[in-house]
Amino acid sequence: MKITVTKKRTGKKDIIILVSAWGTPKFIFNKIKHKIPKNFGYIHYHYTYDILNTDPYLTKRYFLKLMNKMVKDLKLLNKKRKRNFYSYAQSLGGVFAAYLLDKIDIKKSVFILPGDNLADCVLNGKETLKIKNEMEKNKITLKKLKKLLKEISQDTHFKNKAKNVKYYIKLSVNDNVVPYKNGLKLIKIFKKKNFTFELYKGRLLHKAMCLYEALFPEKTIEFLTRN
Numbered sequence: 001m002k003i004t005v006t007k008k009r010t011g012k013k014d015i016i017i018l019v020s021a022w023g024t025p026k027f028i029f030n031k032i033k034h035k036i037p038k039n040f041g042y043i044h045y046h047y048t049y050d051i052l053n054t055d056p057y058l059t060k061r062y063f064l065k066l067m068n069k070m071v072k073d074l075k076l077l078n079k080k081r082k083r084n085f086y087s088y089a090q091s092l093g094g095v096f097a098a099y100l101l102d103k104i105d106i107k108k109s110v111f112i113l114p115g116d117n118l119a120d121c122v123l124n125g126k127e128t129l130k131i132k133n134e135m136e137k138n139k140i141t142l143k144k145l146k147k148l149l150k151e152i153s154q155d156t157h158f159k160n161k162a163k164n165v166k167y168y169i170k171l172s173v174n175d176n177v178v179p180y181k182n183g184l185k186l187i188k189i190f191k192k193k194n195f196t197f198e199l200y201k202g203r204l205l206h207k208a209m210c211l212y213e214a215l216f217p218e219k220t221i222e223f224l225t226r227n
Contacts, residue, residue: 001062002048003069008033009041010077014084016224017074017100018044019093021113021210022052023127028210032088032217037225040086045070045096052092052122054134056148063152067099074104086224089114090210091178098154101162110168110220112213113175113206115182116189118153119145127177127206158189167197168223170213177206198223 004026016036018029026046036042051062077083087109089097094114100106115121122128123135123142135145150156167190171183190197202209213220 001051004046006044012041014040016042017087019089019096020046021091021093023049028214031215035217035221054131071103098157102157102159106165108166108224112170113178114186115178116155116185119149121178121182124179125177170200172202172209174203175206
């Protein structure tokens, strides 16, 4: 698993953390980067396809590798100068953004097509059918996978610092990768915790929605950068 980090204007006080979706090329976020105001810096974390695989132990190790790197990088920036952090994540990238929320002070966070539980999304999403089939051959049930991935799963987080964050959530009723029901479960968590959030819904399929949001990021950038 390879991690690629792209940075620009990281000397600025306001920094947007970008996290790619699974299996998408890095350049998909180019328009988003271009639209970020010059008084904001950004750090873009991109990872290779094999971060999610048929071995749940390896998957967990890969996820924690990226998660720990992100926390380390941001704490180092804060050590040099106190920053205002904001996050933008698509699909699987939301798992990493969720992990950050209780580790680092984040002001605002955008989640495009998120789910509530990593194991549930892997075993019920259409894009991960091959992984699901291999896991079933190895007798890995949903219950077992949830236990194995609990430390890194979205619903494990959203606790202490996360309650101070303002959220922007975009779901699709026709999502064929992260089941729509899982996105609604995340919203239920937010409501239960009285989080402040804006919810938007679309009808595009998963990959089309990710691409659309990356090509037309004006609304999400405005949300992140407005006072």
